[in-house]
Amino acid sequence: MSSVDRQLEELEAEIKSEIPSDISVSAVKYEGPELVVYTRDPKKFAQQGDLIRRLASKLRKRITVRPDPDVLSPPESAREQIMEVIPEDAGVTDLDFHADTGEVVIEAAKPGMVIGRHGSTLREITKKVGWTPEVVRTPPIESSTVSNVRNFLKQERDERRQILERVGRQIHREEMSNDEYVRITTLGCCREVGRAAFVLSTPETRILIDCGDKPGAEDEVPYLQVPEALGAGATNIDAVVLTHAHLDHSALLPLIFKYGYDGPIYTTEPTRDLMGLLTLDYLDVAAKEGRAPPYESEMVREAIKHTIPLEYGDVTDIAPDVKLTFHNAGHILGSAVSHFHIGDGLYNVAFSGDIHYKDTRLFNGAVNDFPRVETLVLESTYGGRNDYQTDQEDSERKLIEVINEAHDQDGKVLIPAFAVGRSQEIMLVLEEAMRKGKIPSMPVHLDGMIWEATAIHSTYPEYLRDDLRDRIFHEDENPFLAEEFNHIDGGEEERQEVADGGPCIILSTSGMVEGGPIMSWLRHVGSQEDSKMVFVGYQAQGTLGRRIQNGWDEIPINDRGGNGGRSNTLKLKMDIETVDGFSGHADRQGLEDFVRTMNPRPEKVLCVHGDESSVQDLSSALYHEFNMRTFAPKNLETFRFK
Amino acid sequence: MSSVDRQLEELEAEIKSEIPSDISVSAVKYEGPELVVYTRDPKKFAQQGDLIRRLASKLRKRITVRPDPDVLSPPESAREQIMEVIPEDAGVTDLDFHADTGEVVIEAAKPGMVIGRHGSTLREITKKVGWTPEVVRTPPIESSTVSNVRNFLKQERDERRQILERVGRQIHREEMSNDEYVRITTLGCCREVGRAAFVLSTPETRILIDCGDKPGAEDEVPYLQVPEALGAGATNIDAVVLTHAHLDHSALLPLIFKYGYDGPIYTTEPTRDLMGLLTLDYLDVAAKEGRAPPYESEMVREAIKHTIPLEYGDVTDIAPDVKLTFHNAGHILGSAVSHFHIGDGLYNVAFSGDIHYKDTRLFNGAVNDFPRVETLVLESTYGGRNDYQTDQEDSERKLIEVINEAHDQDGKVLIPAFAVGRSQEIMLVLEEAMRKGKIPSMPVHLDGMIWEATAIHSTYPEYLRDDLRDRIFHEDENPFLAEEFNHIDGGEEERQEVADGGPCIILSTSGMVEGGPIMSWLRHVGSQEDSKMVFVGYQAQGTLGRRIQNGWDEIPINDRGGNGGRSNTLKLKMDIETVDGFSGHADRQGLEDFVRTMNPRPEKVLCVHGDESSVQDLSSALYHEFNMRTFAPKNLETFRFK
Ligand SMILES: [Zn+2]
Ligand SMILES: [Zn+2]
């Protein structure tokens, strides 16, 4: 008998000894990190109040109880009974029965009302029909991404369950090694911004953390081919952790499935959906620019199929010797500071991913409170000695000023922005400014994937800042639904109309002016002297955005409008403004504050995800201020911590 | 056609255009790093004076010319003709004809006389008989190791040639990667003395440097299992380089053949033979102590079969992007500072191996003059702030004093010593002291493998210090043949006789009192109050030698004398002396001098092969004195240099 089977047998015995004797246990299995208990008495189980919670804390496992398939009431009658239990206000939009697992997926506008106080409504459902309810939110703004992902996962349910069972057995395998070490290998993102990729390794386990591209340098990809990463075979990686969906962290994640990886990706649910959106767009852009895409869209689906979503705060076994916990990073929707607890108290490493330390309109500030942490891998985008940014309040004032100026001279405001994160933050600023009369009400055109990204934001309000969540949740005052917002879905024609029209604001991707509809907008309004182009986010070295910011005003425009891809030079006549307080990244002060107030203070900090001078500056500052060991690694180095 | 075949075709054409038209070229092949040119006109080739040298410098390859097998004169007549050409004084002891390659191996007491001025005699031989002569020295003291190795290689000639052809094609394969980096991964020997093992890697190539054990800690072996080393499969290592034969550098090298490695080992010829001797003994000791040996003796033979010997100063292609050059390290016979030139001027790394900076009686001091070198990996055995050692002159005076004292009180002197290196140095001191009357003439008993190691030393006088070489070479004054030296080959009985006899000196392995005949000697003479035990070499942490040095006088002795392995405690009554100037390692001053006078001065130094405080002290001293970047790596780290 394998050690996993022996373990499961012992767990089954322990469970049986803990529960009333009239409740049967027909099987105990691992599915991913969860222990699934099958019973012929799901209703009795549900009647036992917090029995599941007690079991979970006793066994130190995440536990799910499922009815044995043959005790389920038939879906037709179950549907009726369920709808009777759930309050009408919950706004149920779909019920989906899966006889194989006894689960019923309930999609509702107000999931909280389906769950009930402490899960009482869910238990009520199980008591009545035997089925195990699982709740998802009906997107308040229709999101094709969310519905595509959900439909896809529904369709791949069988394979997914197989994957989860396999992963579950992997996670709970017996430890083989009697050696001890904890290492981090840098595969990218060191002394540069882009191609984030790290391997965290122990004698037992290797975990890939992020796998992004490098904006402005397509050929500089993470060093996946070295033996520490995939060079020794894709199966040498046990798990992948994705901190957030930005392409500099996610773009090349689907690629590893092409290379034969077949294990789990741990990330948050919104990151999974955003990753789907952004990587598919990434392939699209490559195709449009005539580049060979590094992988097919099939690989994005593989990535989604292999994703095991975790919520902030869930402590999850992802390997025999590694527990992972995500914490809000304040950077973009679903972004996570990833905390790894290794061995039995052996060592703790936190990867910041990208963080914003202060609260923003969209998110609470990054969490920096951990049970233990010895080493921090810290982003350093604004780690440079002069990278102190304007307070967001001042920035908002400045943005409002710039908009009013443009409006006064009948001009337009063109804002290149990442679809995900900064766009929504700016939308919230604009919505409030118009609502409070600080700027005239005018159309705000959203181009590229901004609309879709916004829809995903409103699908996962739990990941937004408390008061914003409440506005979307309880008060039906969803600011993203303000009437000024217009989704550009009419292509070049609609853009031409906008360009010919009056004052307005245009938010368009890509955020670093590296392609996407912003290139169209430059052609349409770039020569309008009374208009303004406003940078609100970080512009990486080598990107066109950075060059424009630095004063370049002759920019090559590949006119896709029909003259055979002829390359023109466009004379940029708009005013160029930079309003820098909106970054999704902590500024130098924020990074220092994150470390200063971190609890506990780490012993070592690896400064990554910043230009060479930024990581050096931050590394040296943290060393001098806090007397900790700090490093500015290069790519392809390995640090040992234990 | 493969790129190697295309390359060989081009080389063949170039050779043909360079040589007179009446000399045929029937084939051109790689064998290991050499380019072998087969001709039907070996005699004409030989008549062309320095044609081969000119070709070599033109093609930038090491070139060997071989006769086509069917133009060779028959061995019987060739033998006669060869013996006519070679002066009788050369002392030829064997001729061995290999029809497959047209080589004749000539073993002679004086190889120089077989070679002749600038190789004139060798050319004369080829002119007469067509065969290509290869010369080896007849060991002046019979060495079973040397004759075993030579016989083994003779017997395995066919397979060896296949290996060399395969390796040759590997070395000259086309470069695949357009990336550039140079990395060093530490697998052992960091913040400790022992288990030396490093991987030098580029996008193209991975080279394992050394693979030793850790004295006093059998279970601490190099981290071969990580993916950077053999974890990704043994075939991921392209080449192995062995700096010298000490077990802390060589003991686990045969193991990698058990793990499937099938590539070359580059080292010097004496290191190959010493490695054979020491690793076979290592297996022996393990067996005697009841430990499971990590590999069978068959694997030692594999290692020898895969060894490609290089001489000091030979610049050798060992990979498409790596050239290796060995330089005298002054530490033990055949020990080499290993210089790697990577890419076309991209980067240069020197691994010191173990070094002695000053001249000793046995060796010239370590070479520290290189065309280029950016990074130095430096041993730090005596890198501690107080590790300044007595000058050897003073040490010799002290040793002589100690010996005279013991002699005066009718006692014996017991010196634990490494078989290889320090024993021969001490032998030279004793021989001179007796010859010059500084100590009375008395027997010097050599136990363990010291005699055999000495025989190997006198087989390779080219690797010894100039004047010593000359004494062995030209004047027939081989000091190792002094009559006082007695080879203990009569086992316990002979030892008992010696113990019962008068004043004498006993040199015995193991050098750190970790087993071997020194344990017998402790039993035989350990309780003789008038005798002295003298430590002349480094005693690693955890070894019995270190403990005795620190004053322990109750030592566990496993009495192998026949009472069933009963464990006794022996009360040590000998005086314990340490005479520390004989170390084979540079002391702190020597290490600093090595770096100070190094030409060119490296930019970075990795301090390894030393206790934690030694590497830290040395690293910090070199940083402050020379303003270079210095590191005291941990095991399992990776440093990137380019
Ligand atoms: Zn980001
Ligand atoms: Zn990022």
Ligand SMILES: [Zn+2]
């Ligand atoms: Zn799969």
Ligand SMILES: [Zn+2]
């Ligand atoms: Zn050594």
Ligand SMILES: [Zn+2]
């Ligand atoms: Zn050594």
